[in-house]
Amino acid sequence: MPVSSKPWGRTPYREDVLLFTLENSTGCKARISTYGATLTGxxxxxxxxxxxxxxxxxxLEEYMTxxxxxxATIGRxxxxxxxxxFELDGQKYQLDRNEGSNHLHGGKYGFNRRxxxxxxxxxxxxxxxxxxxxHCKDGMGGYxxxxxIETTFTLNSTSLSIVHRAQCDTPAPLNMTNHPYFNLNGGGHEIDNHELKIFSAKSTTFDKALIPDGRLIETCGSEADFSNFTPLGKTVQDRFFILDKNSLADGPAAIVRCKESGLELEISTNQRGVQLYTADGIAAGTKGKNGQQYGPRCGLxxxxxxxxxxxxxxxxxSVILHPGERYNHSTEYRFRPI
Structure with missing residues (x-):
């Protein structure tokens, strides 16, 4: 069957969680949990x-902790x-602090926990x-x-597209993303042999807490220069890149390739930029699926x-969504031989 599902446990709120499998005629499979709208495979x-x-x-228990x-699908x-x-229309909104004094990825009421x-x-x-x-209620998480929100996962040939659409009843911040960790060798390997190209010449600058300070810098010649295919090596990255204008149409935003596995991943999106994270914060010895051990640089x-x-x-x-507008965020991950 192209779409199948099975029970996958319950949340602490006694909600039944399902694990779906999409399988197309080329043999590709995507597994998605209703908990967190999470891409599990x-x-x-x-x-x-x-x-x-x-x-x-x-x-499921491991995803819940x-x-x-x-x-995971990330929001708001x-x-x-x-x-x-933050302030909006003269009113201050206080969110929960889940990374020091700051708020990360929607906090404890984020989409990944629903x-x-x-x-x-x-x-x-x-x-x-x-x-x-x-459905997110007014005031949940402080927002x-x-x-x-509707999120659609579609398996096309050897690609996966993810589309988020949303509407609101009052002005509200909305800036979603998906957070898969890719490893073109499969799990259990480091990503140092992956090569990366990002269609971007600028990135934001940030402080020690990784908060942008409002400035943009040219990345050419820096350790964040991925204008040509560059081995990731041991360079630590957790940085937001502003995409070139032609990448916001049908052109690629980034390409990752691994000569060892012979695979290439092309990412296209209609968003303004991409956050690059080389997973250096993953604790060594983290237990992953199929008996794998994860740690720093286990994925990209x-x-x-x-x-x-x-x-x-x-x-x-601005990332403010207004009544009458329709949020439309699309991303496609295309895989092919090098």
Whole structure:
């Protein structure tokens, strides 16, 4: 069957969680949990076998206690919000502090901690899809506005597309992303042999807490220069890159390749930038799925999104959604042989 599901446990609030599998006619498989609208697996045929290219866990319980956002859908606001607070239309909103004095990835009431509802599934053998739905009430997590979100996962040939759509009843911040950790060798390996190209010439600058200070810098010649294919090596990255204008249409935002596995991943998106994270904060010895051991540099995150801390930076493009507008965030991950 192109779309199948099975029970996958219950949340502390006694909500039933389902684990879906999408499988298309090319043999690709994507596994998605209703808890956190989480991508728990993505298998791509390579030669005579399938390789799972995203990191994760075997059980729901491990996802519910995970602090690294493995595969999760992130919101309401991805990235960090300085001092866990912002003002909108003259009113101050206080959010929970879950990273020092700051707010990260939606906090303890983030989308990754919610059990999403199943809205629709498409049994097309070539392009099976799953749509999940989430309702966020005004005031939840400190955020204003009632917001309804739909997220659709579609498996096309050897690519996975993820589309987020949303509407609200009052002005509200919304800056979503997905947080899969990719490893083109499969799990259990470091990513130092991966090469990366980002279609960007600028990045934000930030303080010790990784909060943007409002400035943009040219990356050419710096350790953050990925304008050409560059081995990741041991360089630590947790940085937001502003995409070139032509990358915001149909052009790629970033390409990752690994000569060892012979695979290449191209990411396209309609978002303004991507957050690059080389997983250096993963604790050594973290137990992953299928008996794998994770640790620093176990995977690579490229998170399409709007500017981080834009709610406190008027010089950045706004991430405020207004009534009557429709939030539309699309990203596609395409896999192919080098």
């Amino acid at each position: 993505l298998e791509i045929p390579v030669g005579d076998k399938n390789i799972d290219l995203v990191l994760g866990f075997d059980s 995970d602090g690294n956002y493995f595969g 606001v991805a990235g960090r919000i300085s001092n866990a607070a 059990n999403w509802k199943v809205l629709a599934q498409n049994e097309d053998a070539k392009s099976p899809s799953l749509t999940l739905e989430l 204003p506005g009632n917001v309804r 995150c490229i998170e399409p999104m709007g500017y981080p801390d834009a709610v406190n930076r008027p010089e950045f493009p």
